[in-house]
Amino acid sequence: MADRARDISVIVVGGSYAGAAAAKRLAALSQQGFTGLKVTLVDRSTHYFHAVGFPKALVDDKYAEKSFLPLTGFFAGSSKHEYINQGLAAVVDAHHVELDDGRRLYYDYLVLATGGKAPGPINVAGRTKEAGLAEIRALRQGLEGAESVLVIGGGPVGVEVAGFVAATYPAKRVTLVHSHGQLLPKQFRIGVSNGAVEKLTALGVRVVLNDRVEIPDDFEYAAHIGHRVLRGTRAGQEYASDVQIPAVGFQVHSEYLAPLEAAVGRGALRAAGSGAIRVRPTLQLDADALPHIFVPGDANSLPGSTKFGFKAEMQGNTAAANIRRLIESGFDVANKTGAEAAAASAPAVGAWTDYVDLIMLPVGPNRGVAQICKIALGSSAVADFLVRQIKTRDFMLGLRKGYYPRPEKRKTD
Numbered sequence: 085m086a087d088r089a090r091d092i093s094v095i096v097v098g099g100s101y102a103g104a105a106a107a108k109r110l111a112a113l114s115q116q117g118f119t120g121l122k123v124t125l126v127d128r129s130t131h132y133f134h135a136v137g138f139p140k141a142l143v144d145d146k147y148a149e150k151s152f153l154p155l156t157g158f159f160a161g162s163s164k165h166e167y168i169n170q171g172l173a174a175v176v177d178a179h180h181v182e183l184d185d186g187r188r189l190y191y192d193y194l195v196l197a198t199g200g201k202a203p204g205p206i207n208v209a210g211r212t213k214e215a216g217l218a219e220i221r222a223l224r225q226g227l228e229g230a231e232s233v234l235v236i237g238g239g240p241v242g243v244e245v246a247g248f249v250a251a252t253y254p255a256k257r258v259t260l261v262h263s264h265g266q267l268l269p270k271q272f273r274i275g276v277s278n279g280a281v282e283k284l285t286a287l288g289v290r291v292v293l294n295d296r297v298e299i300p301d302d303f304e305y306a307a308h309i310g311h312r313v314l315r316g317t318r319a320g321q322e323y324a325s326d327v328q329i330p331a332v333g334f335q336v337h338s339e340y341l342a343p344l345e346a347a348v349g350r351g352a353l354r355a356a357g358s359g360a361i362r363v364r365p366t367l368q369l370d371a372d373a374l375p376h377i378f379v380p381g382d383a384n385s386l387p388g389s390t391k392f393g394f395k396a397e398m399q400g401n402t403a404a405a406n407i408r409r410l411i412e413s414g415f416d417v418a419n420k421t422g423a424e425a426a427a428a429s430a431p432a433v434g435a436w437t438d439y440v441d442l443i444m445l446p447v448g449p450n451r452g453v454a455q456i457c458k459i460a461l462g463s464s465a466v467a468d469f470l471v472r473q474i475k476t477r478d479f480m481l482g483l484r485k486g487y488y489p490r491p492e493k494r495k496t497d
């Protein structure tokens with residue numbers, strides 16, 4: 085059994101679903117005898133942005149204002165744990181990271197919960213509340229002046245955004261183009277997909293299936309507002325619109341792994357293309373020598389069906405539980421290497437299991453589709469009622485508030 089009072093430094097990078105869950109759970113260990121443990125949360129943003137509510141924030145300024153929760157009070161009540169508002173520039177080696185300001189920090193355990201980004205305006209890139217709000221407002225202003233809107237990609241985000249834009253601006257022509265024969269990813273039952281088409285169509289959205297819009301190379305944020313004609317891959321198909329909202333092309337934030345990857349082996353840690361960080365079922369990095377680095381949430385290489393906020397949160401909890409087990413098992417992170425390290429850590433850690441099958445998608449403020457334990461609630465009014473009651477009201481923002489208390493005076497542990 086390990087000495088719980090031993091000095092241990094855990095760095096968690098990313099303070100959203102996965103990182104906030106991991107950091108809160110680890111910091112709570114201070115109250116359970118782990119007196120030497122220090123948790124450092126690093127996030128390049130000053131605020132958590134509630135991306136889940138983006139479809140509502142886009143059309144509702146009051147809600148957008150509330151969607152940014154400050155990270156500065158994250159460790160309220162603790163004088164030991166620390167939040168640092170910086171970007172992670174590099175994981176330098178097995179025990180050091182470097183921040184954008186050049187600071188180099190030591191870690192015994194590292195949690196990389198940096199998620200990812202979509203290319204277009206749904207990726208709120210601003211690193212302060214003011215900058216993020218300005219992006220959302222610019223897009224809303226663009227929508228208000230537009231006659232036609234093109235949403236590219238009929239995954240959950242595209243469906244929700246198209247529904248809210250059409251419901252809020254009924255006079256505008258909204259088109260949703262999706263590259264497959266049915267809306268939404270494969271884990272959704274056909275009844276859910278058909279229900280989404282039906283409810284979007286009722287709101288006046290033109291849904292086009294089996295066509296892929298060619299996204300131009302110059303498609304940066306600012307280019308999405310203004311009249312453009314984009315081509316589809318179907319022969320002769322063109323889409324003219326005044327505002328374009330791509331909801332495709334997810335990329336993981338993992339460029340900071342390049343130095344460590346160079347040491348381990350080219351391409352060993354990240355998938356080509358998406359940049360997803362390869363993990364084992366225990367959420368440990370898939371590298372024998374690095375069993376003390378965990379990657380919960382959207383940044384990891386688990387299947388697309390796990391890329392949901394509540395699953396990222398569950399994974400953050402699993403990563404924290406595994407770190408606790410490693411500490412308790414006496415695993416000596418600094419003095420083990422290679423296969424020896426993997427073998428020493430293996431008995432202590434547990435796998436994350438994806439046992440929740442629950443999806444709720446608002447289609448505009450009053451309607452919605454859902455899937456609960458493989459049961460499709462598509463075109464029914466029951467789905468409308470359930471989604472409205474459970475999700476649409478505040479898009480689960482209330483559930484996040486406990487993670488981000490308002491900044492206050494710090495106490496001593």
Ligand SMILES: Cc1cc2nc3c(=O)[nH]c(=O)nc-3n(C[C@H](O)[C@H](O)[C@H](O)COP(=O)(O)OP(=O)(O)OC[C@H]3O[C@@H](n4cnc5c(N)ncnc54)[C@H](O)[C@@H]3O)c2cc1C
Binds near residue numbers: 129136137206
């Ligand atoms: C528009 C939209 C709607 C969605 N709707 C839903 C929904 O209804 N239900 C649902 O369950 N999920 C939904 N999702 C998915 C959900 O938001 C993600 O699965 C979830 O946010 C993933 O959490 P995460 O903690 O892994 O990463 P993220 O939420 O992406 O957070 C990553 C964090 O890391 C920080 N970061 C990144 N790189 C660095 C760096 N180099 N240095 C320092 N900090 C860094 C970022 O600032 C951020 O705080 C939606 C996503 C979008 C975009």
